[in-house]
Structure formats: C-alpha cells, structure tokens
Amino acid sequence: MTPQxxxxxxDDRAGHxxxxxxxxxxxxxGSRVLDIxxxxxxxxxxxxxxxxxxxxxxxxxREGVNACLAKGLPVIQGDADTDxxxxxxxxxxxxxxxxxxxxxxxxxVVLEQLLRIGRKAIVSFPNFGHWRVRFDLTLRGxxxxxxxxxxxxxxxxxxxxxxxxDFVELCHEVGAQMEKAAALDAxxxxxxxxxxxxxxxxxxxxxxxLLRRR
Amino acid sequence: xxxDGCPSANYPCSKGRTFSVFMSSxxxxxEPRSQIDDPSSLVARFGPDEPLMMxxxxxxxxxxxxxxxxxxxxxxxxxxxxxxxxxTGDQHVANVSPVTGKPGWWTTMIGxxxxxxxxxxxxxxxxxIGGCMGTTGPASIDPATGQPYALDFPVVTIRDMVRAQxxxxxxxxxxxxxxxxxxSMGGMQVLQWAASYPERVFAALPIATAARHSAQNIAFxxxxxxxxxxxxxxxxxxxxxxxxxxxxxLAVARMGAHITYLSEMALHRKFGRNYQDRSAPTFSFDxxxxxxxxxxxxxxxxxxxxxANSYLYVTxxxxxxxxxxxxGGSLARxxxxxxxxxxxxxxxxxxxxxxxxxxxIVHALNAAAASVGFVEVESDKGHDAFLLDEPxxxxxxxxxxxxxxxxxxxx
Numbered sequence: 001m002t003p004q005x006x007x008x009x010x011d012d013r014a015g016h017x018x019x020x021x022x023x024x025x026x027x028x029x030g031s032r033v034l035d036i037x038x039x040x041x042x043x044x045x046x047x048x049x050x051x052x053x054x055x056x057x058x059x060x061x062r063e064g065v066n067a068c069l070a071k072g073l074p075v076i077q078g079d080a081d082t083d084x085x086x087x088x089x090x091x092x093x094x095x096x097x098x099x100x101x102x103x104x105x106x107x108x109v110v111l112e113q114l115l116r117i118g119r120k121a122i123v124s125f126p127n128f129g130h131w132r133v134r135f136d137l138t139l140r141g142x143x144x145x146x147x148x149x150x151x152x153x154x155x156x157x158x159x160x161x162x163x164x165x166d167f168v169e170l171c172h173e174v175g176a177q178m179e180k181a182a183a184l185d186a187x188x189x190x191x192x193x194x195x196x197x198x199x200x201x202x203x204x205x206x207x208x209x210l211l212r213r214r
Numbered sequence: 215x216x217x218d219g220c221p222s223a224n225y226p227c228s229k230g231r232t233f234s235v236f237m238s239s240x241x242x243x244x245e246p247r248s249q250i251d252d253p254s255s256l257v258a259r260f261g262p263d264e265p266l267m268m269x270x271x272x273x274x275x276x277x278x279x280x281x282x283x284x285x286x287x288x289x290x291x292x293x294x295x296x297x298x299x300x301x302t303g304d305q306h307v308a309n310v311s312p313v314t315g316k317p318g319w320w321t322t323m324i325g326x327x328x329x330x331x332x333x334x335x336x337x338x339x340x341x342x343i344g345g346c347m348g349t350t351g352p353a354s355i356d357p358a359t360g361q362p363y364a365l366d367f368p369v370v371t372i373r374d375m376v377r378a379q380x381x382x383x384x385x386x387x388x389x390x391x392x393x394x395x396x397x398s399m400g401g402m403q404v405l406q407w408a409a410s411y412p413e414r415v416f417a418a419l420p421i422a423t424a425a426r427h428s429a430q431n432i433a434f435x436x437x438x439x440x441x442x443x444x445x446x447x448x449x450x451x452x453x454x455x456x457x458x459x460x461x462x463x464l465a466v467a468r469m470g471a472h473i474t475y476l477s478e479m480a481l482h483r484k485f486g487r488n489y490q491d492r493s494a495p496t497f498s499f500d501x502x503x504x505x506x507x508x509x510x511x512x513x514x515x516x517x518x519x520x521x522a523n524s525y526l527y528v529t530x531x532x533x534x535x536x537x538x539x540x541x542g543g544s545l546a547r548x549x550x551x552x553x554x555x556x557x558x559x560x561x562x563x564x565x566x567x568x569x570x571x572x573x574x575i576v577h578a579l580n581a582a583a584a585s586v587g588f589v590e591v592e593s594d595k596g597h598d599a600f601l602l603d604e605p606x607x608x609x610x611x612x613x614x615x616x617x618x619x620x621x622x623x624x625x
Binding site: 032 | 555556576577580581585586587588589590592606610612613614616617621
C-alpha cells in the first residue's frame with residue numbers, strides 16, 4: 001500500500017521494528033496470515049522466520065512487490081479498497097493491516113472485510129489523538145507534520161485519520177471484539193497497560209489492536 | 215514470436231521484397247521441409263507403441279517433439295526449467311534461429327546470468343504439437359498416406375501440447391520440473407501444466423496470459439484463419455501436396471495479428487503518421503505510411519518461417535483454452551490443494567491479455583489458498599512487452615525464481 005506514517009527507526013537487536021515485534025507476538029505460530037500493505041515484506045519475513053506462518057501479502061507499489069518476491073514471499077500487487085472482496089470467508093487465521101487503514105477510501109468497509117477474510121484481524125494506525133497532534137492543532141493552528149506523519153495536508157495519502165478512541169468506537173460499530181490492544185509511544189515502546197483509555201489516546205503515537213468477530 | 219527484430223523504421227519498403235509477396239502470386243519460396251521432418255535441434259521420437267492421446271479423441275501415432283536444451287541437469291535432476299513458447303515461437307529460445315539467423319526469441323530472459331540462468335538451471339524448450347519446427351504438426355508426413363497431414367491432422371489443444379511436453383520430460387528422466395515459464399500461449403501452457411501435473415511443477419511463472427481465451431481474441435484469430443483459407447493457394451489445406459503456398463493469406467493473418475501485439479501508444483511513438491521514403495502521399499494504395507510498410511514486412515518475414523496450416527491449428531488451440539471449463543467452471547477448483555508456487559505478471563498496455571485476465575488467475579489461486587505473487591508491469595509496448603527489455607519484469611522474475619531455487623535447494 002501507499003507508505004503512510006514512517007515509524008521511528010527503533011529496532012531490536014536483530015534489526016526488527018518494535019511495532020512488528022509487537023504484532024508478531026499477537027500471531028500464533030504456524031498460522032495463515034495475510035498482510036495488507038506489506039511494503040517490502042519485512043513483517044511477513046519476520047513472521048515466516050520466527051513464527052513459521054504461511055504468509056501472503058498485498059502491496060500497492062511494484063517496488064514493494066518485487067522486494068517481497070525476492071524474499072520468496074507470495075505477494076500480489078493490489079489495493080485494500082478494491083481487492084479484499086475477492087478473498088473467500090475465513091481464508092486466513094490473521095489479516096494484518098499495518099499503518100494503512102487511514103489511507104483507505106472506506107476504512108469501515110475495509111475493517112469489515114478483514115473480519116470476514118480472517119478469523120482475527122490485527123490493525124495498527126497512527127493515533128491522531130496523540131498530544132503532539134493536539135498541540136499542533138490547538139496551539140499552533142496547523143495540521144501536524146512530524147517524523148511519523150511526514151506529509152503536508154495537500155499531498156498526504158492519509159485521508160481518514162482517527163484517534164484511538166475513534167477506532168475503538170468503530171470496532172463497536174462493526175461488531176469487532178478487542179482481544180488485545182496496545183498503544184506505542186514515540187519510541188515504538190508499548191505504553192503501560194494499566195492506564196485508562198484517555199491516557200493511551202494522549203500518549204500513544206500509534207494504536208495496535210487484535211480483533212475478532214463477535 | 216511476434217518480434218522479428220525490427221525496432222525502428224529500418225525495414226524493407228514497399229518497393230522491396232514486400233512488393234513481390236503482395237503483387238505477385240507466382241513467387242513461391244522454397245519450403246523449409248528440413249525443419250519440419252529433421253529439425254536443427256534435438257528431437258525425441260515416439261513410435262507406434264507410444265501414441266499421444268489427443269483431446270480430439272484420436273491417438274497420434276509415430277510422433278516427434280523437437281526441443282533445445284541449455285545448461286546442465288544436476289545430479290538429482292531438480293534444476294530443470296521448461297520454457298513454453300507462444301503462438302508462432304519455437305524451440306530456439308536462446309540460440310540463433312536456423313531459419314531466420316536471428317538471436318533466440320527470449321534471450322532477454324534466458325541465458326547466462328539472466329533471470330532464467332542457464333549457468334544454474336537446465337533449460338528445456340520444445341516446439342508445440344501442431345507447430346512447424348520439427349514437432350509433429352499438419353505439415354508433417356502422415357505415415358498412413360505418405361502425404362502431409364494438412365487438415366487430416368487432429369485439432370490440437372493446449373492440453374495436448376502439455377501432454378506432449380510431459381512425454382518429453384519423462385523421456386529425459388525428469389520427475390519434477392523446478393519451474394515452468396511462458397508468456398501468452400506459453401503462459402496458457404504453464405497454467406495447464408500446473409493444472410494437469412501439479413506434483414510435477416515446483417514453480418510456475420505465467421506471463422501476459424489468461425486462463426481462457428476471450429471472445430475478442432477468438433475473433434481476431436478467426437479473421438486470420440479466414441484470410442489464410444481465402445487464399446486460392448491454400449487449396450483446401452493441401453497446398454504442400456499441390457506445390458503452392460498461401461503466402462498472401464498467411465501474411466495478412468500475421469499483419470492483423472501483429473497489430474494486436476502492440477499498443478496504440480507504441481504504434482504512435484514508433485510510426486505516427488510518418489511517410490515511408492516519401493514526403494507526400496502518392497494517391498495510390500502503395501505503402502505510403504511507415505506503419506503499412508512495417509506490417510507488410512512483418513507479414514513477409516513471417517511467411518518465410520511459418521506454415522499456414524500450423525497457424526490454423528495453433529490459433530485454434532488457444533481459442534479452445536478454458537481451464538475452468540474442465541473443472542465445472544471454477545478456476546479456483548483447478549488449483550485447489552496445489553503446492554506449486556506461482557508468480558503472475560501482466561503489462562499495463564496489453565489489451566490482448568489485459569491485467570484483468572491475470573487478476574482472474576490470481577483471484578482463483580488466492581481462493582484455492584495457493585501461493586501466488588503478482589506484478590503488473592508499467593509498459594506502453596502492449597502484449598509484446600513480455601519479449602522485450604522490461605526491467606521490472608526481469609526483477610520480478612529473477613526475485614521469484616531465485617527465492618524458489620533457494621526453497622528447492624538449488625545452488
């Protein structure tokens with residue numbers, strides 16, 4: 001898919017992004033996974049190598065697809081907004097939508113498709129309720145442009161921003177049950193679990209949710 | 215193949231040889247008989263005890279298949295790659311053609327250090343059943359009559375072509391092919407291989423192809439066939455026995471088909487409305503425009519290397535191709551349980567085998583839970599793009615093949 005928020009270059013010792021490691025922790029070993037907007041296939045390769053998953057991907061850019069093919073990953077060129085309807089029900093154990101839902105034309109339809117295709121869905125997205133976004137809007141009166149959200153308002157692919165609380169609301173609306181939820185801070189580390197929603201929504205730069213059909 | 219190495223407007227004009235084909239009905243070039251019966255390549259011959267069962271319901275007895283190989287088969291015979299050629303291709307995929315003297319038709323893709331690397335893989339390419347480059351076809355001698363088969367040759371299907379290739383692969387002692395690769399009609403064969411012999415295909419790379427031939431494509435083929443059959447020198451198909459050749463009909467068939475291999479953009483870029491060796495129209499039906507001269511040249515060069523009846527048979531094979539029809543109309547069912555790794559490639563400007571055809575294959579493979587990659591390459595060169603210098607295609611093919619080779623344990 002279109003690259004959206006580039007995440008902080010925070011890696012573990014093996015060079016994996018922390019948010020990928022968090023997602024990987026949510027996936028059962030040996031399961032079937034579809035990664036929508038899989039980029040260069042880093043997450044799929046991580047899941048294959050560490051979790052033994054049978055992974056598939058959809059990616060909008062040719063460069064991304066070619067990088068995936070070179071890693072031996074079965075990835076097809078496609079678009080979350082149009083191509084998910086072609087997958088049968090329950091085709092995957094997990095469908096992952098990483099940093100992409102805010103760039104889709106119909107986020108609600110896409111979320112419903114994820115829950116139809118996969119028994120479970122893992123969705124991560126940049127949190128528009130983060131304090132720095134709020135600061136930019138309320139005090140500076142400007143649309144936020146940061147390392148994580150590097151686009152100017154007129155050329156951003158991110159057309160449907162939401163906050164963590166907005167996303168929770170949407171989950172209720174489409175009948176998705178939240179099995180796990182995490183908010184990551186600017187360093188890509190999870191915000192401590194015991195905090196209330198409003199704190200997550202303030203301190204989390206991105207939200208990561210494990211969902212399943214109710 | 216479609217591209218005859220005519221990259222610019224540098225081809226004979228209408229006053230050259232083209233003229234003779236279109237204006238004179240008496241000139242008959244010598245029939246390249248030797249390539250039909252005794253080709254300049256390897257040949258596997260199958261006797262009366264090894265008939266090829268054809269979909270038409272009749273056995274083909276005493277048949278042969280002409281093929282070329284490149285590279286070396288490894289000890290465990292795991293590195294064999296089969297290349298399937300398109301409509302008018304042949305086995306000379308990576309060597310100079312004995313007929314035209316031109317380089318092999320897919321040297322961009324196949325050779326030392328190329329995506330299909332002949333330093334690593336044992337590459338096989340065979341002429342299709344119904345062809346005219348040494349595999350049994352309508353120009354071959356019917357052992358029952360001692361005359362060329364002509365229209366007594368059974369109608370050929372893509373599955374027949376693949377069945378013949380499988381017999382060759384058996385003959386070579388290869389149980390499982392590492393990869394089957396092909397574009398256009400070659401891609402149809404790749405899909406048929408994966409459908410008919412899933413356990414014998416580790417990886418499949420169908421390019422610029424479809425799981426069924428469209429009504430529009432059947433229509434174009436029918437125009438070409440009618441052009442051949444309307445040529446009085448076709449003689450009801452018995453032209454070889456009667457010493458004539460339907461060159462004009464075959465050339466027209468080729469001219470029409472050639473347009474479908476290009477794109478409006480490519481034609482405009484290459485030719486525009488440019489005149490051929492003149493500065494103004496001649497107010498005649500001479501080839502005033504470069505595009506006319508180019509097409510006439512394509513027609514001319516084609517008739518020197520291809521048999522008209524073969525053209526009828528091989529186009530028919532493509533028309534009949536509908537992989538899902540064999541499986542109750544469900545393409546997903548064709549590939550259910552397949553362990554083959556697929557990579558599908560299409561081109562943006564290909565209107566003969568548009569991306570939607572490739573996507574239909576991909577959707578079916580997804581529905582069948584098969585392993586599939588897919589890239590649509592940006593190109594303005596139309597269907598022919600798969601034979602040309604398309605770095606994105608090479609990158610996708612190389613990545614896919616290298617990764618599959620690692621998985622297969624090929625060094």
